[in-house]
Amino acid sequence: MNRGLLFFAAGLLAALGIGWMGFPRMLYERIDQPLQFSHRVHTSEKVGLKCDDCHAFRSDGSFAGIPSVSKCAECHAAPLTASADEKLLVEKYIVPGEEIPWRVYSRQPDNTYFSHLFHVRQARLKCDECHGSHGSSESLREFQRNRLSGYSRDIWGQNIAGFSRGMKMTECSRCHAARGRSDACLDCHK
Amino acid sequence: MTTPTQKKSRYGMVIDLDRCNGCGACMMACAVENNVPPAHREATDRTGITWLRVYRFNNGLKFPNNRSVFVPVPCQQCGRETPCVSVCPQQAVDVDPATGVVGQMPERCLGCRYCMAACPYHARYFNWWDAVWPPGMEKTLNPDVSTRMRGVVEKCNFCHGRLHAARERAAAAGRDTLQPGEYVPACVEACPARAIVFGDLNDETSEVARLARRPEAFRMLEQLGTEPKIYYLTRQSWVRKVSEDEVQMARKDQTHG
Numbered sequence: 347m348n349r350g351l352l353f354f355a356a357g358l359l360a361a362l363g364i365g366w367m368g369f370p371r372m373l374y375e376r377i378d379q380p381l382q383f384s385h386r387v388h389t390s391e392k393v394g395l396k397c398d399d400c401h402a403f404r405s406d407g408s409f410a411g412i413p414s415v416s417k418c419a420e421c422h423a424a425p426l427t428a429s430a431d432e433k434l435l436v437e438k439y440i441v442p443g444e445e446i447p448w449r450v451y452s453r454q455p456d457n458t459y460f461s462h463l464f465h466v467r468q469a470r471l472k473c474d475e476c477h478g479s480h481g482s483s484e485s486l487r488e489f490q491r492n493r494l495s496g497y498s499r500d501i502w503g504q505n506i507a508g509f510s511r512g513m514k515m516t517e518c519s520r521c522h523a524a525r526g527r528s529d530a531c532l533d534c535h536k
Numbered sequence: 537m538t539t540p541t542q543k544k545s546r547y548g549m550v551i552d553l554d555r556c557n558g559c560g561a562c563m564m565a566c567a568v569e570n571n572v573p574p575a576h577r578e579a580t581d582r583t584g585i586t587w588l589r590v591y592r593f594n595n596g597l598k599f600p601n602n603r604s605v606f607v608p609v610p611c612q613q614c615g616r617e618t619p620c621v622s623v624c625p626q627q628a629v630d631v632d633p634a635t636g637v638v639g640q641m642p643e644r645c646l647g648c649r650y651c652m653a654a655c656p657y658h659a660r661y662f663n664w665w666d667a668v669w670p671p672g673m674e675k676t677l678n679p680d681v682s683t684r685m686r687g688v689v690e691k692c693n694f695c696h697g698r699l700h701a702a703r704e705r706a707a708a709a710g711r712d713t714l715q716p717g718e719y720v721p722a723c724v725e726a727c728p729a730r731a732i733v734f735g736d737l738n739d740e741t742s743e744v745a746r747l748a749r750r751p752e753a754f755r756m757l758e759q760l761g762t763e764p765k766i767y768y769l770t771r772q773s774w775v776r777k778v779s780e781d782e783v784q785m786a787r788k789d790q791t792h793g
Contacts, residue, residue: 407708
């Protein structure tokens with residue numbers, strides 16, 4: 347076999363390996379959530395919660411996002427199961443009344459304007475159209491924080507194959523374009 | 537799909553120069569609303585940031601015929617051939633088709649300041665320094681407006697944060713359109729002389745559209761054909777002449793750019 351081609355292929359593989367596997371590890375800091383939580387258990391038939399039982403709109407129309415620990419305490423005043431994470435929840439957060447420092451995958455930068463009101467109440471989007479299968483996930487994946495910007499990996503950038511996950515501007519604008527929304531920068535920025 | 541912006545609006549302002557007494561409350565309200573930091577100690581008349589600036593003109597005559605006029609100048613929200621939009625190499629400026637508001641995206645801006653050179657009204661401002669907030673003052677920042685960094689251009693956008701807030705209030709009430717008066721920029725609200733009227737120029741019945749049709753109404757440098765959405769009212773003919781006189785406007789002591 348041609349030696350030159352072999353060297354080329356080896357170099358290419360090494361470069362791709364570094365670019366796709368090595369570099370993201372360097373750029374993104376991986377942080378575990380303070381507590382494991384299963385959306386699947388909570389939305390299962392046995393428990394029977396709906397998304398908006400915990401993630402609700404306030405009376406003024408603003409969206410409350412991740413519930414405060416008092417919401418958890420409504421059911422988990424004392425552990426209901428033998429789960430270690432539930433024990434942690436009760437002992438570390440519910441009993442002392444401490445909020446859980448969740449890492450929010452979809453937390454947007456300061457210059458982004460978003461309102462659930464328009465998307466959920468007016469445009470009648472389902473939660474999973476943006477949040478994917480998060481509502482039926484078994485566990486919380488690690489949070490990947492960009493070491494340079496401090497932002498979550500889920501909100502910016504696209505990989506070379508055009509595949510993106512999470513909530514990025516490309517996703518927003520793709521959906522807006524598909525629905526024929528006329529867009530101005532300041533519709534979603536502030 | 538129903539959206540809050542489906543009805544096309546063309547927001548504009550009418551500023552009554554015969555009412556304006558130059559108090560500067562509009563400038564202050566604007567800076568507070570839009571998180572404009574206190575001026576850097578080295579900032580000058582040319583390098584400070586004032587999304588809305590009140591200029592003073594004098595007719596130059598001797599007492600008792602001497603007259604002054606105060607002219608509040610925000611971004612004129614040009615509706616045609618918007619000069620800052622066409623020169624921006626970054627697409628950091630756009631005209632919202634739903635509202636007519638000329639929007640500036642500081643995060644996209646690369647700081648070339650071509651738009652500042654193109655703007656006939658000197659209504660654009662460059663951040664020569666990073667914002668420094670006196671201790672404690674950062675707690676009073678408006679969460680509806682993001683702060684800007686050194687090296688980018690910014691300008692009046694008719695208090696866009698207030699438009700977001702007004703749309704949210706309407707949506708919470710189950711409406712998808714805004715009613716007149718629901719969305720008002722900070723300068724309009726702050727003016728003690730009620731010299732500024734704001735509204736939808738497309739709405740024939742609105743006060744702003746009615747005032748803009750008055751014979752005393754004029755726009756600055758109308759001959760350029762940029763169709764600004766800021767109208768001025770005056771019954772004093774010399775004031776009107778000032779607005780048409782580019783040489784006067786370009787006098788160094790009266791402009792910053």
